Amino acid sequence: MKWTATKIRALKGERKIAMLTAYDALTASLVDGAEIPAVLVGDSLAMTVLGYETTLPVGMEEMLHHAAAVARGVEHALVIADMPFMSYQPSIEMGLANAGRFIKEAQADAVKIEGGAMRSELIGALVANGVPVLGHIGLTPQSIKEMGGYKVQGKTSEQARALMDDAMAVEQAGAFALVLECVPAELGRTISAALSIPTIGIGAGAGCDGQVLVFTDLLGMSGKPVPKFVKKQVDLFPVIAKALAGYKAEVESGAFPSDEQEY
Numbered sequence: 537m538k539w540t541a542t543k544i545r546a547l548k549g550e551r552k553i554a555m556l557t558a559y560d561a562l563t564a565s566l567v568d569g570a571e572i573p574a575v576l577v578g579d580s581l582a583m584t585v586l587g588y589e590t591t592l593p594v595g596m597e598e599m600l601h602h603a604a605a606v607a608r609g610v611e612h613a614l615v616i617a618d619m620p621f622m623s624y625q626p627s628i629e630m631g632l633a634n635a636g637r638f639i640k641e642a643q644a645d646a647v648k649i650e651g652g653a654m655r656s657e658l659i660g661a662l663v664a665n666g667v668p669v670l671g672h673i674g675l676t677p678q679s680i681k682e683m684g685g686y687k688v689q690g691k692t693s694e695q696a697r698a699l700m701d702d703a704m705a706v707e708q709a710g711a712f713a714l715v716l717e718c719v720p721a722e723l724g725r726t727i728s729a730a731l732s733i734p735t736i737g738i739g740a741g742a743g744c745d746g747q748v749l750v751f752t753d754l755l756g757m758s759g760k761p762v763p764k765f766v767k768k769q770v771d772l773f774p775v776i777a778k779a780l781a782g783y784k785a786e787v788e789s790g791a792f793p794s795d796e797q798e799y
């Protein structure tokens with residue numbers, strides 16, 4: 537069964553939704569094989585696999601390249617492509633055209649855009665034109681320069697009210713689900729209870745309808761500290777480092793290849 541945005545939306549109240557990022561056909565096939573229903577080609581790939589400092593430099597061509605690879609690696613999961621910085625902010629027309637490229641050229645099933653009420657018109661236009669939208673509010677990394685760092689959002693009652701209004705606006709505009717990033721758990725729970733679409737939390741507590749994490753964080757692949765909200769399932773960095781050191785040592789000592797690897 538292939539997951540659609542409508543099916544993901546219908547999971548609200550039925551079961552919690554697991555979502556994970558993936559960046560290429562290999563990672564996508566692993567996520568799909570784990571029967572995770574939705575895979576996000578996050579612009580976090582700028583940092584996790586492309587070596588940039590933030591998500592800001594990554595552009596449409598790089599995102600299309602990765603989204604197409606993810607779509608090729610998936611059989612069942614919904615493939616959501618993250619619209620990169622300045623691919624939708626300048627105008628509704630630009631947002632529609634670039635979202636269309638993800639669907640037509642990369643075979644994505646949906647797009648994600650950052651922002652609340654200020655993105656209502658774009659979300660409405662995308663949905664009206666057949667593009668399912670995943671919203672994203674709270675800590676929105678594309679606004680990192682304006683936000684002044686990766687900080688928990690919605691801590692004051694005024695900020696919490698503004699985030700609730702944003703969540704409502706995104707739902708009313710037609711998004712099928714909403715990512716809530718780095719907000720206090722109580723606010724995550726309150727927003728989740730108020731919405732009829734699922735909330736997908738990342739650092740937004742257990743009250744959300746689902747959770748999303750970054751693939752390389754979940755598997756401990758970076759060798760760097762991960763945010764507090766990440767629970768690593770395995771620490772692969774030292775495992776891989778040890779395997780690579782073993783390979784080097786065996787090539788240099790002549791232990792590899794042995795008779796077993798020869799024709």
Ligand code: KIV
Nearest residue numbers: 557578579580715749
């Ligand atoms: O880019 C990304 O990976 C994301 C999430 C983790 C929500 O936006």
